[in-house]
Amino acid sequence: MEETLNLEQEETIHNGDQPMAEDVPQNPTTAPASDSDSDSDSDSDSDDEAQQKVELQTLETELSSNPSNYDAHVQYIKLLRKMGELEKLRQAREAMSELFPLTPSMWQEWAKDEASLTTRSEAVDAIEKLYERGVFDYVSVSLWCDYLNFVQEYDPMVRDRSPTGISKARSLFERALTAAGLHIAQGIKLWEAYRTFEQAIFLTINDSDIQEKEKQNQRIRTLFHRQLSVPLVDMKSTLQAYKAWEVEQGKVLDVESCELDGISSHVATAYQRALEGYNARVHLEEQISRQDISDSEKLQQFLIYLKFEESSGYPAQVQALYERAITDFPIASDLWLDYTRYLDKTLKVSKVVREVYSRATKNCPWVGELWVRYLLCLERGRASEEELAAVIEKSLRCTFSTIDEYLDLFLTRVDGLRRRFSFTGEVGDYSIIRETFQNASDYLSQHLKNTEGLVRLHNYWARLEQNLGKDLNAACGVWESLLKICGSMLEAWKGYIAMEIELGRINEARSIYKRCYTKRFPGTGSEVEDEVVGSRPIGLLLAWKSFRLFRLQQESKSTDERENPSKKNAREKRRPGSDLTQEQSPAKRQNNAAQNPKKVHGKDKAHELNLVETNEVEGMNAKVEKENSRNEHMKDTYRKQQMKDSTPGKTKANSKDLRNFFSDVGGVIDIRILQDKFTGKSRGLAYVDFSDDAHLTAAIEKNRQMLLGKRLSIARSNPNKSKKDNSGRDGQLEHVHTADPSSTAGGSVETSKGATQKHRVDNVQIKGKNTFAVPRTVKPLGWTANEPKTEEDETPKSNEEFRKMLFKN
Known part of the structure; x- marks a missing residue:
């Protein structure tokens, strides 16, 4: 129990809560304690011990389930120290120091507790290591003083003033001055301790060794000069001490005077500048030293002080003040960010900056930006691959506020590997980069699914596979793996297509567009169209427009089914007997409904003619455009086109004109001219119904004739060559577009056998491919007015034959 007693006594001395037992005054009139009092004290001690054990077990359970509970660690260490559980106490301190930086007072307690148990030579080394760990975590003048005193007292070489011991002590004092010698309020303690040590060495030098004594005097004088050039408290007292020491060395000076007479000019100048600096900062020192303000107010005063120091232009003093601030506010993340940012900008000593980042991430491990900048700092300092890998591994075990911070970490890591691979060749092969990307994808995919961040990661990955890895198949594999995760994102498809287009792989890009046909994306997909219109091969443009037409068809179908479920059932019932349901396009169906043609009952044949002006073909493309952010631009385009169409010399045919055109044929039942839904103008396409085959045949004979200056x-x-209608007649759909190349417009006639008027006007479901979304540059089928009429011209053509003719040009 001797060790436990010493430990408890040391705690009493350190905390200063009460005097030791021998210091308590004894009252001579007090009677000796009775046996009953002794029994009562014994029972009380037993109760306290039982309570401590219960509390200890509770804390152990809490730390086992939640090792990141800082307060539980602190309470656990205090309780073990009070109970004298030495081995558990060591383990508890080690466990906490692995997770958190300990405060200077905790390091002091730990070192003093160990020193109170034994001071054997092997124990001295272990205690020195504790002090080293303590001064690394935070800059503390009191901790440095304890460290220096311990070395002078317990290190045999330093205590005996051997050359090796003196060199060790001087090195330690210089480190202390570098770390905390600029502390305006407390730094003077370190300077005075250093001078005291050197003066003690002076006394050990033999009087006969004049040269060595003079050399030692010069060391002490230099220390005085260095101290007098630093703004510290009690500068005038330091000046008087210096003058008194010089008098001892035989120099004549007025010790009581504060004047600088008799002092060398360079020392006087440095002292005067330091004194002015101290006077400029004294009011700021008073503000951060106040005890009557809250922590937030004190932190604000530190920030004001730091701003002043940065404006003064002395980086060492700025760094010293930052160290003081983070010692008082170790988990203020903004303070650490400002500190590291300042060091990155001004301090070029890689080792110092690296140590600060290490401490910053230990104090604020939840700040992703600190870890990112730590990696960049290590890269600038040419850290080894092992050290970089260890830091990234440690960072991924932390809990950040957003998942994007993890993404930034991975991207920063890849950036560093890429730079080293490209410029220094220190990375053995590309496999490390690929492995890092794969780890990032595995780590982030479940959290970043269908987000821009994951697309950015895979885009970067694919580019490096292509440019650094020289593996195009691997690059495509990266995009394919992304599509499995983010296949519903338009951006993922855009990135894949963009890479293929840049590589000149047009067929591959076209195939990706085709794969989009069954996808449903938010919005209209106009972003992709912006990248292909006007600057990409026409095949890609047509593929993309076909994709958009398909989407429009699906969306229109879904909307109709939601709004009119009864119509859907009716369409299903009518489908087998309809001639128009299988091949009619979305634009034709919508325009049929818009025109509201009259119904014709009975079993008479109904026939249609389709008239199309070829210079209006592009206007038909607007039919499939959804109302989106581009509608205004489209409406402006239509208004301009409408103004152009209204110019003299360009007239559009109406129903009356068509009736007059076919008046010599006769048999016209109905005429329906298709109109654009935005502008209401004619789209150059009309359906004309005839009463029987004889009139229909006569109407076809008028093919290629002129109407209002335009060739029809x-x-x-x-509709369908392979199916029969309800009357048993074979159904056929023929599209023949002819036009005179010199004319401004052409036309087409569509005729159908066995298609009753009822079949045409029903809002039926439309299937088949669209054939009307044709660019303006497509030629009108390649024949001229001078060509003789052939038998092939009269042959009815299927939809597929018409489509091939249309897109061939």
């Missing part, structure tokens, strides 16, 4: 293209319309 007239074709027979029949």
Whole structure:
């Protein structure tokens, strides 16, 4: 129990809560304690011990389940120290120091507790290591003083003033001055301790060794000069001490005077500058030393002080003040960020900056930006790959406030590997970069699914596979793996397509567009169109427009089914007998409904003619555009086109004109001219119904004739070659577009057999591919007015044949 007693006595001395037992005055009139009192004290001690054990078990349970509980660690150490559980106490302190930096007072307690147990030579080394760990965590003048005193008292070489011991002590004093010698309020303690040590050495030198004594005097004089050049408290007292020491050396000076007479000019100048610096800071020192203000107010005063120091232009003093601030506010993340940012900008000593970052991430491990900048600092300092890997591994065990901070860490790590791979060749091969990307994808995919961050990561990965790894298949594999995770994101497809286009792999890019057909993206996809229109091959443009048409069809179908479920059922019932349901396009269906044609009942044949002006083909593309952010631009385009169409010499045909055109044929039942939904103008396409085959045949004979100065293209319309209608007639759909290349417009006629008026006007479901979204540059089928009429021209053509003819040009 001797060790436990010494430990408890040391705690009493350190805390200063009460005097030791022998210091308590005894009252001579006090009677000796009775046996009953002794029994009562014994029972009380037993109760306290039982309570301490219960509390100890509770804290152990808490730390086992939640080792990051800082307060529980502190209470656990205090309780073990009070109970004298030495081995558990050591383990508890080590466990806490692995997770958190200990305060200077905790390091002092730990070192003093160990020193009170034994001071054997092997124990001295262990205690010195404790002090080293303590002064690394925080800059503390009192901790440095304890460290210096311990070495002078217990280190045999320093205590005996051997050359090796003196060199060791001087090195330690210089480190202390560098760390805390600029502390305006307390730094004077370190300077005085250093001078005291040197003066003690002077006394050990033999009087006969004049040269050595003079050399030692010069060391002491230099220390005085250095101290007098630093703004510290009690500068005038230091000046008087210096003058008194010089008098002892035989120099004549007025010790009581504060004047600088008799002092060398360079010392006097440095002293005067330091005194002015101290006077400029004394009011700021008073503010941060006040005890009557809150922590937030004190932190604000530190920030004001720091701003002043930075403006003064003395980096060493700025750094010293930052160290004082973080000692008082160790978990103020903004303070650490400002400190490290200042060091990155002004201090070029890699080792010092690296140590500060190490401490910063230990005090504020939840700040991702600190870890990112730590990695960059290590890279600038040419740290080893092992050290970089250890830091990134440690950072990933921390808990950040956002998942994007983890992404920034991975990207920073890859940036560093890429730079080293490209410029220094220190990375053995590309596999480390690939492994880092794979780890990042595995780590982040579940948290960043369908986000821009994951697309950015894989985009970077694919580019490096292509440029550094020289593996195009691997780059495509990266995009394919992303599509499995973010296949519903338009940005993922855009990135993949952009890479293929940049590589000139047009067929591969086209195939990716085709894969988009069954996807449903938010918005209209106009962002992708912006990248292909006007600057990409026409094949890509057509593929993308087909993709958008398909989407429009699906969305229109879904909307109709939601709004009119009864119509959906009716369409399902009518589908087998309809000739128009299988191949009619979305634009045709919508325009049929818009025109509201009259119904014709009975079993008479109904026939249609389709008239199209070829210079209006592009206007048809606008039919498939959804109302989105580009509508205003489209409406302006239509208004301009409408103004152009209204110019003299360009007239559009109406229903009356068409009736007059076919008046010599006769048999016209109905005429429907398709109009654009935005502008209401004619789209150059019309359907004309005839009563029977004879009139229809006569109407087709008028193909390629002129109407209002424009050549018409007239074709027979029949929806499906392979199916029969309810009357048993074979159905055919023929599209023949003809036009005179010199004319401004052409036309087409679609005719259908066995298609009753009822079949045409029903809002039926439309299937099949679209054939009307044709760019303005497509030629009108490649024949001229001078070509003789052939038998092939009269042959009804299927939708597929018409589509091939249309896109061939």
